[in-house]
Each structure stands twice: as C-alpha cells, then as structure tokens.
Amino acid sequence: MEKVGIVGYNQVKLYSDANYGRYEMIFEAVRGALDMVGLKKKDITTAISCTNDYYEGRTISNCYTVEVGGGYMSDESKVEMDGAYAVLYGLMRILSGNHKLALVWGGSMASCFPYHSTRLYETDPTWERPLAYVNDITAAGFQMRSYMEKFGVSAENIAKIAVKDRKNATKNPLALKESQNPNITIKDVLESEIYADPVTELMVAQPCDGIAALLLAPEKQALKITDNPVWITGVGYSQDAYYLGDRDLSTCKSMELAGKMAFDSAGIRNPREEIDVAELFEAYAHEELIFSEALGLAQKGKGIDIDTNINGDLSINPSGGAIGGNPPCATGLIRIIEAAKQLRGEGNAYQVKGAKKAIASGQIGMCAQNNIVYVLEGSN
Amino acid sequence: MGRQVAIVSAGFSEHASKRSDVSMPELVSEAIEDCLKKVPSISFDNIDAYVNGNMPAFEGANIPELWMTDWMGARNKPLMRVTTGGTTGGSVAIAGYYTVSAGLPGIDTVLAVGFEHQSQGDTSVGLASVAYGEISLYNTLGISYDRLTRIFSAGAAIGVGSYQATNYMRKTKITEEDLARVVVQNRRNAAKTWWAHLKMPNLTIEDVLNTPYLSFPLRYGMVCPASDGACAVLFTTEEKAKDMCDIPVYVNGVASVAHETAVMGYDSSGSGQIDPSEQLGAMKSSELAYSQAGISFPRKEIDYAEVYAPFPNQELMWVEKLGLFEETTAPQMYENGVTALNGELPICCSGGVNSTNAIGASALERPAVSALQIMGKASNQVPKIVHTAIGHGWGGVLNLCTMMVMSDEPQRKWR
Numbered sequence: 001m002e003k004v005g006i007v008g009y010n011q012v013k014l015y016s017d018a019n020y021g022r023y024e025m026i027f028e029a030v031r032g033a034l035d036m037v038g039l040k041k042k043d044i045t046t047a048i049s050c051t052n053d054y055y056e057g058r059t060i061s062n063c064y065t066v067e068v069g070g071g072y073m074s075d076e077s078k079v080e081m082d083g084a085y086a087v088l089y090g091l092m093r094i095l096s097g098n099h100k101l102a103l104v105w106g107g108s109m110a111s112c113f114p115y116h117s118t119r120l121y122e123t124d125p126t127w128e129r130p131l132a133y134v135n136d137i138t139a140a141g142f143q144m145r146s147y148m149e150k151f152g153v154s155a156e157n158i159a160k161i162a163v164k165d166r167k168n169a170t171k172n173p174l175a176l177k178e179s180q181n182p183n184i185t186i187k188d189v190l191e192s193e194i195y196a197d198p199v200t201e202l203m204v205a206q207p208c209d210g211i212a213a214l215l216l217a218p219e220k221q222a223l224k225i226t227d228n229p230v231w232i233t234g235v236g237y238s239q240d241a242y243y244l245g246d247r248d249l250s251t252c253k254s255m256e257l258a259g260k261m262a263f264d265s266a267g268i269r270n271p272r273e274e275i276d277v278a279e280l281f282e283a284y285a286h287e288e289l290i291f292s293e294a295l296g297l298a299q300k301g302k303g304i305d306i307d308t309n310i311n312g313d314l315s316i317n318p319s320g321g322a323i324g325g326n327p328p329c330a331t332g333l334i335r336i337i338e339a340a341k342q343l344r345g346e347g348n349a350y351q352v353k354g355a356k357k358a359i360a361s362g363q364i365g366m367c368a369q370n371n372i373v374y375v376l377e378g379s380n
Numbered sequence: 381m382g383r384q385v386a387i388v389s390a391g392f393s394e395h396a397s398k399r400s401d402v403s404m405p406e407l408v409s410e411a412i413e414d415c416l417k418k419v420p421s422i423s424f425d426n427i428d429a430y431v432n433g434n435m436p437a438f439e440g441a442n443i444p445e446l447w448m449t450d451w452m453g454a455r456n457k458p459l460m461r462v463t464t465g466g467t468t469g470g471s472v473a474i475a476g477y478y479t480v481s482a483g484l485p486g487i488d489t490v491l492a493v494g495f496e497h498q499s500q501g502d503t504s505v506g507l508a509s510v511a512y513g514e515i516s517l518y519n520t521l522g523i524s525y526d527r528l529t530r531i532f533s534a535g536a537a538i539g540v541g542s543y544q545a546t547n548y549m550r551k552t553k554i555t556e557e558d559l560a561r562v563v564v565q566n567r568r569n570a571a572k573t574w575w576a577h578l579k580m581p582n583l584t585i586e587d588v589l590n591t592p593y594l595s596f597p598l599r600y601g602m603v604c605p606a607s608d609g610a611c612a613v614l615f616t617t618e619e620k621a622k623d624m625c626d627i628p629v630y631v632n633g634v635a636s637v638a639h640e641t642a643v644m645g646y647d648s649s650g651s652g653q654i655d656p657s658e659q660l661g662a663m664k665s666s667e668l669a670y671s672q673a674g675i676s677f678p679r680k681e682i683d684y685a686e687v688y689a690p691f692p693n694q695e696l697m698w699v700e701k702l703g704l705f706e707e708t709t710a711p712q713m714y715e716n717g718v719t720a721l722n723g724e725l726p727i728c729c730s731g732g733v734n735s736t737n738a739i740g741a742s743a744l745e746r747p748a749v750s751a752l753q754i755m756g757k758a759s760n761q762v763p764k765i766v767h768t769a770i771g772h773g774w775g776g777v778l779n780l781c782t783m784m785v786m787s788d789e790p791q792r793k794w795r
Contacts, residue, residue, distance in 0.1 A: 001483070052436075052442070063775075074638070075635055076637065078462065079461065080433075081461050085461075089475065092484070095481070098481075122441075236458075239445075240449075241455050242447050242449045264485060365446045370446065
C-alpha cells in the first residue's frame with residue numbers, strides 16, 4: 001500500500017450537553033482542520049462524512065450537512081459506521097488517484113438522543129429485540145465476564161484500566177469533563193453504579209457531543225501542504241459473526257484479522273516491539289485489554305501485566321481513549337487524531353516520549369463486531 | 381496509482397410491495413445468489429471485501445449489515461457501510477469501485493449490496509423526518525403544525541417532487557400526456573424484466589391520466605411504487621475480470637457531487653428559493669464522470685442510460701441535465717421513440733425506478749442494469765450492441781447525485 005499523509009486535523013471540545021448546534025460544531029471542526037494548514041474550502045476535492053441516521057434522529061442525515069461539512073459542489077459521500085471507517089473511505093479515494101485532498105469528518109450529539117436505547121435497533125428484530133435482554137451494555141457484561149472467567153482476571157484489574165484512562169483524560173483539555181478525575185481510585189470504579197454486572201458506570205465510555213475532522217492527501221501533495229505530515233502506512237478491517245453465541249467473547253477475532261491486515265501492509269512483524277503508542281476505541285474498560293491482546297501487544301490474558309501508562313512500556317490511550325469521551329461516529333476518528341498528535345509531538349501533558357509508530361482503532365457493533373486498525377508513522 | 385476496475389456480474393432479488401415470505405437478510409441473500417450464479421468460478425471464498433448500504437430508518441434496523449453477516453458470507457471479512465439517502469445504491473456502487481481501485485493488500489474482488497425491505501416499516505414516516513428536523517425553525521417562522529403536516533406528510537418525497545415537476549413543466553411547456561408517455565414506456569419495459577415490480581404490458585396514456593392527482597402534476601398512476609428488493613454487483617480488478625466472464629464491464633468514471641440543500645436548510649442555509657429543476661450537482665457530476673471516462677460528446681458516445689427517476693418529469697429532466705439530449709428536447713425524443721428499446725438511445729429498459737423502487741437498491745440497480753446491457757445479459761436486452769452506458773442516482777433533498785460511466789473497453793484515466 002502506498003502511504004497517505006494526514007495533513008490536518010481538528011476536534012472540538014467534548015461536552016455531555018453542548019450548548020450549541022451540531023451544524024456550528026461541524027463547521028468549527030472542519031474549518032479548524034483547514035486553518036491548521038492554511039487551505040480553503042475550494043481545495044477539497046472529496047468530502048466524506050460519518051453520521052448515523054438513528055443517532056441524528058433524521059433520515060438522510062448527510063443531506064443538510066453538505067454546506068457546513070465542506071461538501072458543497074465536491075465529490076461527497078457518507079459512511080454510516082464509526083469515524084475511523086470514514087477515514088478508510090477517504091484513504092481509498094486518495095489511493096485510487098482520483099482525488100488530491102480528502103476531508104473526513106464525523107460525529108454526533110449524544111445529548112439529543114438516548115444512545116443505549118438507540119443501539120437496541122442494532123439487534124436482530126425477530127429474536128433479540130422483542131426480549132430486549134441483549135443490548136450493547138448487557139452484551140459488554142457477557143464479554144467482560146467471559147474474559148474474566150477464561151483468563152482469571154479480576155474486576156480490580158479491569159477497574160485499573162478505567163482509572164488509568166480517566167487519569168490520562170485529566171491531562172487532555174479536549175476530553176469530556178465528566179470523565180476527568182485526577183484522584184480516582186479502583187474502589188471508586190468498582191463501587192460506582194452497576195450497569196450490567198460486572199460492568200460498572202465508570203468502566204463505560206460515556207456518550208457525549210463532539211465532532212472531529214481530518215484532511216488526507218497523497219504523499220507528493222502532503223509534503224507540499226505541510227512539513228510534518230503523519231503517514232498512514234497500513235490499514236485493516238474485518239467483521240465478526242453477529243450472534244454473540246457464535247463468537248468467543250474472551251478475545252476479538254475481527255480485531256485479530258484487522259490487525260494482521262494492517263501490520264502486513266505496514267511491514268510490522270513484531271507489534272509489541274515496534275509500536276510506541278496505541279490509541280484504541282475501547283467502549284468499555286475491559287475491551288482495552290481484549291484489543292491489546294488481539295493485536296499481539298500482549299499475550300492472551302496477560303494484557304494487565306504490561307505498564308500502559310503514558311511513559312510505560314507501551315503507552316495505550318494516553319489521551320484517555322474513548323473513556324475520556326465517546327461522541328458516537330467520532331470516537332475512532334479522534335483516536336486517529338490523537339495518535340497523529342503523539343507522532344507530531346503535540347501531546348503536551350500526555351505526550352509519549354519519542355513516539356515514532358502508532359496504531360489507532362475504531363469499532364462498531366455489539367462487543368466490537370467490526371473493527372478497523374490503522375498504523376501511523378511520523379515523518380521525523 | 382489506482383487500478384482499473386471492472387464489473388463482472390450483477391444480481392437481483394424478486395421485487396414486490398410486500399416480500400413477507402423472507403426476512404431482510406434472506407432478501408439480500410436472494411440477490412447475492414443471483415449475482416454469483418452468473419459467475420460460476422466465484423464462490424464466497426473468492427470475495428475479499430463487502431460494501432453495503434440501505435436506508436436504515438425505513439425498516440427500523442440500524443446498521444443491519446451486522447445482523448446479516450452470515451447471509452452474505454461476510455464473516456471474518458472486511459465490510460464497509462455507506463448510506464446517502466436515495467443515492468445510497470449509487471454510493472455503494474462508487475464505494476465498491478474505490479475499494480477495488482485503492483488496491484489495499486488482499487482486496488481484489490468486492491461485492492456491493494444495496495437493499496430495502498420497506499414493508500417492514502413506514503417509508504413516508506422515515507422521509508418526513510427529513511423535513512421535520514427543521515420543525516423548530518418553521519415554528520419560529522410562524523408556520524403552524526397542521527400546515528406543516530399538510531406540507532410534508534402529504535407525501536414526503538412527492539411534495540418536493542411536485543415542485544420540481546412544475547418548475548420543469550414551466551420551462552419546457554410540456555403537458556401531462558408527455559409525462560404519462562414516459563410512464564407507459566417504463567411500465568411496458570418492466571413487464572419484460574423478471575425482477576421488476578409494476579409490470580403493466582398493456583398500459584396506455586389514457587389509463588395513466590384517469591388516475592387521481594396526488595399533488596399536481598403527479599398522478600397516482602405516474603409515481604413509483606414502494607418495493608421490497610435487493611441488488612448485488614460484483615467488482616474486481618481488470619486482470620481477474622478477464623477470467624471471470626466473457627465481457628467485463630469497465631468502470632471508467634464515477635462522481636457524486638452534492639449541490640446545496642434545495643429546501644430551507646438549517647438557519648435557511650439552503651436557499652428555499654432555489655430552482656429544484658436546475659440541478660447543478662447533477663451537471664457537475666456528469667461532467668466529472670465523463671472527463672474521467674474520456675467522453676467528450678456524451679450524446680454520440682453513450683449507447684444506453686439508466687437514470688434514477690421515481691417521477692416521470694425527473695426522467696425527462698435527468699436525460700437533459702446529464703447531457704444526453706439538448707435542454708427541453710427530451711419530451712420530443714420520447715414521443716419519437718428515440719428512447720425506446722429499439723431506439724437510438726434506449727433509456728431505462730428495465731422499467732426504471734418508476735416501476736421498481738426498493739430505495740437502497742434502486743441507485744445500485746441503475747449501474748447494474750447498464751452493466752448487464754453491455755454484457756448482453758440484461759432481462760430486457762436492447763437489440764443493438766451497447767459499448768458505453770451510464771448509471772445515475774438521485775437523493776437527499778434533491779441535492780445529491782451519483783454517476784457511474786461504464787464501457788466494454790478500459791479507459792486509461794485522465795490525470
């Protein structure tokens with residue numbers, strides 16, 4: 001795969017109830033990404049958006065965002081998954097040679113809809129939905145229990161991840177205020193409200209309002225636009241079976257396959273050694289462990305043994321990850337942006353020293369049924 | 381930089397207003413089965429990736445691909461979902477093209493699937509939410525709820541469609557007979573297409589004009605049905621295509637240019653006074669797609685066209701806007717039989733969206749039928765040899781447009 005440059009990006013501050021409209025928010029994100037490298041609307045040749053009609057509460061949710069999202073009179077389309085897949089489509093359009101500058105944006109306002117109720121519409125309408133015992137939270141309960149039982153991991157160990165992510169989020173000025181807590185303890189996490197045993201409130205990535213935008217360009221153009229582009233050198237994505245009973249929830253097959261595809265195209269043989277920082281979309285604290293093991297960053301069941309703090313052995317989610325704020329349709333895109341910031345040394349308080357190679361992931365579906373992984377490299 | 385992409389097969393499910401005999405995944409699997417049947421050397425194992433799309437709000441299932449994984453053979457395979465309203469199918473086709481063209485490692489053969497099981501939900505309610513999203517704005521302007529109900533619920537798409545029709549009629553000075561003539565041609569063509577929905581072999585212009593108005597000038601007999609159906613198209617690389625079928629159909633140009641929101645957008649950002657029959661987005665899309673395909677004289681070089689026209693006035697308008705005929709001359713062409721099955725430039729010989737409209741599949745069926753016409757395998761095959769054909773899609777609030785130009789010869793791209 002030819003490498004493609006990330007030349008600009010922007011993310012708005014995440015709020016649990018943003019006091020301004022989604023169209024203003026989209027404009028702010030897109031405008032900021034263009035301003036970062038001094039480009040204009042007319043330079044965009046293709047615009048890919050990422051919203052979900054259910055989350056927007058509106059059919060054809062992209063038709064009103066044409067003007068604010070930079071899509072007016074440009075080759076435009078919408079991916080209805082996570083923002084990280086919109087980046088994939090932008091990447092494909094660049095790789096095809098048809099386009100020289102792709103704008104990708106994604107996000108929504110979770111304050112305007114009941115996120116977890118809406119996700120009930122992802123269940124099979126014949127068997128699962130009428131019973132309503134499977135939704136994204138109870139599914140995560142099954143997943144966490146399955147992981148704990150299989151590998152003998154305790155709930156305290158998983159609470160540690162939530163503590164780490166929430167402490168990291170404190171250093172990230174764009175993270176959700178509700179997620180930030182410098183003094184949080186394992187006890188706080190375990191004693192917070194039970195969502196679906198053993199998942200507790202503070203282990204859940206809280207849905208919030210936010211939009212993020214990103215600019216992609218082919219190698220030649222990227223070097224003209226900026227001195228310091230971040231290169232996408234590998235990408236992989238895969239979808240697992242639908243019914244939870246058909247899957248081994250203690251691991252993540254689709255993440256394994258996505259990681260393999262991404263590492264193969266980036267020429268990475270030993271991810272544990274070569275990757276300096278990982279930004280993973282963990283909708284629940286235990287998913288961070290499951291994903292890092294599926295990606296080969298740790299042995300199965302041993303994810304907890306690695307020091308994943310900001311300047312630990314392998315830094316995972318230095319920005320706070322999805323637990324630091326989960327705006328539906330933007331979270332995966334924000335992971336890519338955070339990984340790019342690390343590679344450009346823009347992490348400030350949560351900068352990982354000497355980060356050269358990073359991975360970022362996105363997901364959709366119950367228990368992360370479909371996953372996407374990017375390998376990013378800095379230009380220095 | 382970018383690979384040449386080819387279509388090797390396309391398949392359809394049977395379309396009807398209520399396919400209660402199947403579930404949504406089963407409907408999709410029917411289309412995939414029909415698609416793979418035509419390329420015997422290909423099984424699920426040979427498909428490297430999937431691209432999917434439908435309009436989720438019409439059936440009450442969000443991201444239904446997750447659910448239908450095993451019905452498509454997509455387990456442990458890459459899958460991407462694209463939805464853009466009426467153009468969903470066209471966007472799926474374009475995404476299928478880009479997935480192959482990008483040349484990601486291990487991805488050569490891609491199955492693009494568009495579907496809609498409308499009888500599971502209520503499409504008009506789903507479409508009304510397109511308009512109702514601005515309800516607070518309309519209230520601020522002093523428009524009452526009961527008037528809003530009349531404006532929008534009167535028929536979600538038909539409300540905006542009739543504005544477009546009257547605008548077009550004013551410019552071209554056509555009559556209702558001209559509209560009815562388009563419908564008659566489509567429904568008679570549909571009668572010869574095995575998967576079509578409204579098959580009316582003996583329909584006459586009088587029959588159409590004897591039906592009641594829904595909203596002037598559109599009558600009950602002129603508008604598209606709401607269908608259940610699915611369509612699948614197989615994309616692959618130039619090299620692999622030659623082994624899979626006799627006549628690979630090369631995709632030479634794609635574009636989907638968006639124009640401004642044609643009704644009053646947020647804070648009136650889309651100018652409510654825009655002429656919906658102007659369609660700058662469609663003109664720019666076709667310009668872009670033709671230039672990619674190296675087509676300078678669309679009127680001479682294109683042999684067959686499938687345009688997305690739920691309403692007959694749109695079919696007349698699109699063929700002009702896409703450069704197939706001079707402005708305002710399309711009605712004459714339909715009268716003179718130029719667009720008929722054995723005419724010089726046959727249009728919508730499958731019966732078009734006017735006869736079959738499973739929304740998420742419709743805009744994918746346009747390039748699918750065009751590709752089959754080039755291969756000589758279409759259900760209602762035109763007698764002449766088709767070298768170059770187009771598949772078009774329309775959606776959003778009249779502001780989105782997709783275009784795909786296909787040919788039996790690969791075109792080295794401009795760049």
